[in-house]
Amino acid sequence: MNSIERAEHARIAANHGKLRLKVNWFIQHLKREWQLYLLLAPTIIWFVLFLYKPMYGLQIAFKDYSVFRGITDSPWVGFEHFYTLFENEQFIRAIRNTVMISGASLIFGFPVPIILALMFNEILNAKFKRTAQTIVYLPHFISAVIIAGIVITAFSPSTGVVNLMLNAFGYDSVYFLTKPEWFRTIFVGTGIWQEAGFSSIVFLAAIAGVNPSLYESAVVDGASRWQMMWKITLPCILPTVLIMLIIRIGNILEVGFEMIIMLYQPATYETADVISTFIYRQGLQAAKYDLAAAAGLFNAVIAFLLVMTANTISKRVSKTSLW
Secondary structure, eight states: OOOOHHHHHHHHHHHHHHHHHHHHHHHHHHHTHHHHHHHHHHHHHHIIIIIIIIGGGGGGGGBBBOOOOOHHEEEHHTTHHHHHTOHHHHHHHHHHHHHHHHHHIIIIIIHHHHHHHHHHHHOOHHHHHHHHHHHHHHGSSSSSSHHHHHEEEEEOOTTTTHHHHHHTOOOOOOOOGGOHHHHHHHHHHHHHHHHHHHHHHHHHHHHHHHHHHHHHHHTTTTTTTHHHHIIIHHHHHHHHHHHHHHHHHHHOOOOHHHHHHHHGGGGGHHHHHHHHHHHIIIIIIIOOOHHHHHHHHHHHHHHHHHHHHHHHHHHHSSSSOOO
8 A cells, every 4th residue: 555545544534533523522412402402303394394395396397297197207308398488478577577576675665674673763752662663563463365455445446545535635536456557556565564564673673782882972972863873873783784685685586475366467467467476377277387387496596596696795895694
């Protein structure tokens, strides 16, 4: 055995030794902290069963899938379904609507929880603060079905409060939910109203972690509440804001499926049809499971790329990132 072979054997033995040490350390740690792992087990099982196991079905997107043949025996067709998708005008329309709705939600909806958190932080009366927080948090806990019912009732052409107000000012009633040009505004506004309050909790928690001595020093220097908000609070919660922004960018192709289904109709498909509703119609209504799987896989890949890009840019610019 020459010197090179001996060095290689020594390297392999060292790696095996390190591996044994890591395994022994993990076993000892598991025995010592078994209660924590027991509490974690249901979450791990849920992830395996409902997130990782279904990934086996992603190959449907590359096959001429038949329910009777099953996934394994269905013939392989490669990227044929993806070509079909991008030749489908409805899918292109769904992508455009998804990006426009998500973009509007990001531009107009993302700052609202931050503003709410800053406003709550400035309220000194504890009772009023708790009452206001309860009111703005409440819509988050209301079922999407009830929210959709409230929206339909509010914009009803005969009894809706919006049209009653228009009538009071001398305008004719408008059936907003059948007007394609109004759908995005209504949907985005409803989403902001429903989620802004609950989303502000993250930013309130970040504000609570700001060092109080910074405010004390600012008071000594004669800073006003407005100056402390701009010079202390906002810079201190900026890492949290960036993390939440990265997550939102990653979900830019995810639009509230339930609300869309309950609010849209053929008259508003032009501006209301999104990727998730396209997948629903193709997969469940038309039974084109392979085409729907291809659309879903495309959605997931683009979301992954968006998260990676946003995380990389944030890491380089602000040194804040998810990983």
